[in-house]
Amino acid sequence: MCLFSQSLPATVPVLRSYIWASKLLLKLEAVLEEGTIAFKNWVKTGTEVYRQFWIFDVQNPEEVAINSSVIKVKQRGPYTYRVRYLAKENITQDPETHTVSFLQPNGAIFEPSLSVGTENDTFTVLNLAVAAVPHLYSNTFIQGVLNTLIKKSKSSMFQKRTLKELLWGYPDPFLNLVPYPIPTTVGVFYPYNNTSDGVYKVFNGKDDISKVAIIDTYKGKKNLSYWLSYCDMINGTDAASFPPFIEKTRVLQFFSSDICRSIYAVFGAEINLKGIPVYRFILPSTAFASPRENPDNHCFCTEKVVSKNCTVFGVLDISKCKEGKPVYISLPHFLHGSPELSELIEGLSPNEEEHSTYLDVEPITGFTLRFAKRLQVNLLVKPAKKIEALKNLKQNYIVPILWLNETGTIGDEKAEMFRNQVTGKINLLGLVEIILLSVGVGMFIVFMISYCACRSKRVN
Structure with a gap:
């Protein structure tokens, strides 16, 4: 048997x-x-998170303002700040919707030992207030009145500012003369310290782990009100983590308030990070491609003059997100951008290693253990006959102000x-x-x- x-x-x-x-x-x-x-x-x-800045110091301001010459820039940096060191605030769990809401406080501490100079280093940069006038006030009469104030304050197309002023704000002499109440402090990231990003509401994953950390609403809304169609949707997480059990074929979607849109990353390589196997996901060139190359981007095309009927790529107009100020976002040195973006700028040298964005994600847990978020802040400057400081310009300029590299490693x-x-x-x-x-x-x-x-x- x-x-x-x-x-x-x-x-x-x-x-x-x-x-x-x-x-x-x-x-x-x-x-x-x-x-x-x-x-x-x-x-x-x-993880200690640092934000490094490189400032584009203009070498020939008078030539540009008088002769509409090519802008010659010299990159100076890095100037490093410690950021994201404050804990989330107003954390509130909602058992009914399985979500948790919070505010992310903003703060920046200068790190001299990781910087090439001090916050008092000075740069020749675009005059932010003067450059914005033609965009905010299209009426020629109002432009004429404002031109009088620009001349009275001795403001011009370019100005000298310290690092601290340029980043975090300064009282603008031209705006101080405007006879009606308007904000008079100007800065690329003003206001920042003692402010908060949010309110965010994200899924906590208790009922469905595949939704953990995915944003449900931002500032109480599921859409941004900046873009047309699906481009306006808030997709994915904040990139600090993703739902667990990530496969290489997955497209990681995340939202960034810095660029006023949702974006995505795709698998690039397997990497060993301090003995931990991680997947590196990279921001692909198609993310900022023209609609001709990537039809999904058609609803990000806004400005016919700059985009030339949506054929120019590599730059994103976020003016609607910035109260009408002509702010354009790109990758550093116009990486993956149209050649015409850098035709009027001398001194740029884009390369993947220094200027691309990536996330190193542990695939089982979905935690981001290292990242490098790189972007460039530019302003659109256009000719304005009624503004003496801009009347000699013969074409539009996308002027790079600075680029940043925000990094963190476990x-x-x-x-x-x-x-x-x-x-x-x-x-x-x-x-x-x-x-x-x-x-x-x-x-x-x-x-x-x-x-x-x-x-x-x-x-x-």
Whole structure:
């Protein structure tokens, strides 16, 4: 009599239960709820985040203003600030919708040891207030009145400003003369310190882990009111983390208030980061491509004069997001941009290694363990006959003001903790799966031998 079926060990169900329990544990730790690993790192990042700035110092301001010459710029930097060091505020869980809302406080601390100079270093840059006048006031009479104030304040197309003034704000002499109440402080990132980004409302993943960290609303809305059609949608997460179990084929969508839109990244490479295997996702050139190359971008095309019927690519008009100010966003040095963008700018040299954006994401948990967010702030300047400082210009300029590199990398201590609490369990899970497979194969072989032996005995 063959008793093989009664001698099977109970290993298989035990191992299967272990695998199921391990995967469940990983899912539970990814939920944005008090006590989880994800929540602890989400409230306040343990990674030091820095924002480096390179300023485009204009070398020939008078030639440009008088003769409408090519603008010669010299990149100066980096000037480094520590950012995102403040914990999220007003964190509120909503059990009914399985969401959590919060504010992200803004703050920047200058880091002299990581900078080439001080906050008092001066640069020749575009006059932000003067350049904006033709865009904010198209009426020629009003332009004439404002021109009188520009001349009285001795303002011109270009100005000298310190790093601190340019970034965080300064009282503009021209705007101070305007006889009706308007904001008179100007700066590329003014206001920033002591402000907050949000309110964000994101899914906590408690009911559906595939939605964890995905933004439900921003400032109470599901759309931005800046763009047409689906371009106006708020998609994905804030890029700090993504739903777990990421595959290389996935397109990672995320929203950035800095560029006033949702954007995406695609798989680029596998990388080992401090002993942790991660997937590098990169911002592709198609993200800022013209609608002719990427039809999905047609609703980001806004300005016919600059875009030449949507054929110019590599630059995004976010003026509607900036109260009408002619702000244009691009990758640094117009990387992946149309050649005509840099025809009037001398001194640019784009390259992928220094100027591309990427996210290094741990694929099992979905946590972003390293990132480099790079973008360039530009202003559109156009001729204006009633503004003496701009009347000699013969063409439109997309003038680069600065570019920034915001970076963060998981620290050594956090990396060790991650390896022990997460990667180690994942490796053990993989080992268990291999053992399970080996046991299964071994048991199948034993079963076949036993089966053949039984058949042989019966035949005999």
